[in-house]
Each structure stands twice: as structure tokens, then as C-alpha cells.
Amino acid sequence: MxxxxVAKIINTHGLNGELKVSLITDFPEERFSAGSELALKDDTDRVLTVKKGRPFKQFWLVEFEEITDIDQAEKLKGKTLVISEANQQELPEGVYYYRDIMGCQVIDNDSNEEIGEITDIESPGANDIWLVKEKNGNEFWLPYIKDVVKKVDVENKKIYVELMEGLRDED
Known part of the structure; x- marks a missing residue:
């Protein structure tokens, strides 16, 4: 499987087993909602059930049903929480996991010509931007908006785009 x-456990918080975690997920509200099941990366048979989770500064504080005191929580410091593919919910239409977008071929929607490949993703504001590396080595950022990204084909690792003027450095 x-x-x-999902997150790295940084420290304990309080005496009742609450843990301070740094996020590796884009979906903390779902991952740390009550009843959500997570496992430890180095021991995936050990399932932890979220009792409650809440944002705290740039981290999240998470309580698990199975961890009830600071001694149990101490043992988890430095460990990584993971979610099994089976426990991931379906993403809403038009939302993708980074792993599904990275490495996709970028194709011109009109000419069907290959432009390049997605090599990085950033979330600077309202929408993500995807870094496209062209065959000639040039790079440019592609905004993930309806006007530009026309079709995402995760199965075949292809993204069809309509490039607006000024996106690429064209001489």
C-alpha cells in the first residue's frame, strides 16, 4: 500500500499528549479532522485516530485518541505522520496532488506542440503557479487559472495550456 x-511531529504540547506538527499536506483541515486515521511512517501498522486538530501559529496542534499523556507523546517526536492511499478522500474537481502535477508534459492546446515539463509548484497567493522547464532549458511560471490551463490529464501526465502573451520570454 x-x-x-502529512506532517512531521516537532514537539509535545501540554501534558495531555497533544502534539505540535509541521505540515507537509495541503489539506490540514481534512487530515486533522476528528476521526481521521494517520499512521507513523516507520510503523504503518500503528494507526492513530485524530481526536482533534487546530492551527497554532505556523503549525498545527493535534490530539490522538491513542496518545493520552506527555510520556507517550515524547516517544513520537521527530516522527512523520502519513496517510494511506485508501484513507485519502477524493479531491474536488480541479484540485490535484502536487505529485500528480510534477513531471507532467505541458502541451499547447492549439498546436498540440510540447512546450516543456512541470518542475516546481508554488502557492504565492490566490492560485498556484507551476514552473515549466522548456526543452531549450528556459523556464517560466504558469498560473493555474482557467484562462491558461485548459485540461489536466493526470493519467497520461499531460497538461494542455493556452499561453497568454508575455508568459514566456520570447524574443
Missing amino acids: QYYD
């Missing part, structure tokens, strides 16, 4: 990193 495939597992995906």
Missing part, C-alpha cells in the same frame, strides 16, 4: 507524508 502507498503512503503519503
